Amino acid sequence: MLRRLGKSDLMVHPIGLGLWPIAGMTSLQVSEADSRATIEAALDCGLNFFDTAYCYGVDGISERLLGQVAREHRDRMVIATKGGVHWDARLDRVNDASPQRLEMELTESLRRLGLPAVDLLYLHSPDQVTPIAESAAAMARFQAAGKARLIGVSNVNLSQLQQFHKVCPVTVVQLKYNMLQREIEQEIIPWCQQQGVSVVAYWPLMKGLLAGKLRRGHRFDPADKRVTYPMFLGRQWEWNQQFLDRLDLIAIDAGISLITLVLGWTISQPGITAVLCGAKRPWQIQESAEAVHWTPSAAVLEQVNEAIRERTAQERVV
Numbered sequence: 630m631l632r633r634l635g636k637s638d639l640m641v642h643p644i645g646l647g648l649w650p651i652a653g654m655t656s657l658q659v660s661e662a663d664s665r666a667t668i669e670a671a672l673d674c675g676l677n678f679f680d681t682a683y684c685y686g687v688d689g690i691s692e693r694l695l696g697q698v699a700r701e702h703r704d705r706m707v708i709a710t711k712g713g714v715h716w717d718a719r720l721d722r723v724n725d726a727s728p729q730r731l732e733m734e735l736t737e738s739l740r741r742l743g744l745p746a747v748d749l750l751y752l753h754s755p756d757q758v759t760p761i762a763e764s765a766a767a768m769a770r771f772q773a774a775g776k777a778r779l780i781g782v783s784n785v786n787l788s789q790l791q792q793f794h795k796v797c798p799v800t801v802v803q804l805k806y807n808m809l810q811r812e813i814e815q816e817i818i819p820w821c822q823q824q825g826v827s828v829v830a831y832w833p834l835m836k837g838l839l840a841g842k843l844r845r846g847h848r849f850d851p852a853d854k855r856v857t858y859p860m861f862l863g864r865q866w867e868w869n870q871q872f873l874d875r876l877d878l879i880a881i882d883a884g885i886s887l888i889t890l891v892l893g894w895t896i897s898q899p900g901i902t903a904v905l906c907g908a909k910r911p912w913q914i915q916e917s918a919e920a921v922h923w924t925p926s927a928a929v930l931e932q933v934n935e936a937i938r939e940r941t942a943q944e945r946v947v
């Protein structure tokens with residue numbers, strides 16, 4: 630069931646726990662106790678891949694909580710963090726991938742995690758001014774210094790990925806990918822397959838939409854920032870509801886839950902090594918973890934692909 634990260638000797642579960650929601654930046658009603666319980670529930674389900682970042686949560690709450698759990702269970706965890714994005718005093722996002730900033734953030738991340746090194750360190754995002762080769766050279770130095778076993782990169786286009794890879798060979802690329810957001814299939818996945826680089830997908834549940842519990846009539850709390858994302862608004866929201874209705878029927882027919890259908894489809898796509906599922910309660914990651922116990926048949930995959938084709942065609946008509 631475990632899958633290899635790139636050409637390395639590190640093996641990960643295809644469902645990883647994404648630690649963005651537990652940082653409480655855009656999710657509501659998150660407590661430290663629930664967050665710790667969620668990380669521990671992931672371990673209890675047999676998951677071993679944990680994804681955080683320097684910028685997840687005010688004062689690095691996400692890395693600190695992960696570090697607390699790692700104190701007891703380090704040998705069962707593959708820990709990934711990212712550097713290159715932080716929040717300014719007004720909590721606006723700042724991309725700074727300069728070598729000095731990356732070094733400062735890595736030092737702080739390791740302190741919060743209580744670790745001498747992470748298994749995987751990503752450049753979270755290139756910035757507008759630092760040449761990506763400079764960011765890559767810094768990441769290569771961190772790896773040579775033993776502070777990161779493997780290097781990854783996130784939120785890049787193909788050209789940026791290739792430039793980075795030339796200076797600092799990457800093992801993993803982390804990008805957005807789910808049933809309705811499949812842009813990386815065009816160029817990045819084929820290149821990664823050719824190079825033996827793993828693709829780890831974020832937003833497999835499309836911020837909870839594809840978990841299937843946000844349905845017509847759902848009243849979003851005004852503080853829930855998801856209402857600002859296009860997929861939760863207007864015509865797209867209704868089309869997405871119709872898509873979910875269709876997936877429901879396929880899932881019922883196959884005798885599985887909707888979330889198993891969604892994640893099972895995603896982890897069986899060519900070139901996808903793992904998906905990062907966000908969760909802020911134990912039951913959520915327990916439901917997501919179930920997906921690995923289902924192997925989709927060619928017939929079910931085709932039914933899903935047909936539903937996706939029809940949903941995608943709606944966008945083109947506009």
Ligand SMILES: NC(=O)c1ccc[n+]([C@@H]2O[C@H](COP(=O)([O-])OP(=O)(O)OC[C@H]3O[C@@H](n4cnc5c(N)ncnc54)[C@H](OP(=O)(O)O)[C@@H]3O)[C@@H](O)[C@H]2O)c1
Nearest residue numbers: 647648649650831832834835836837840905906907913916
């Ligand atoms: N590299 C990057 O720039 C980048 C960007 C985004 C994300 N990521 C990584 O990818 C991970 C995944 O992204 P994400 O957390 O934003 O989104 P996601 O995994 O697509 O969706 C997570 C949300 O789905 C809902 N959910 C999860 N399981 C559920 C279940 N069983 N039933 C009902 N709802 C469920 C929860 O929301 P509610 O309970 O609030 O409804 C949860 O917060 C992140 O945590 C992070 O590690 C990386």
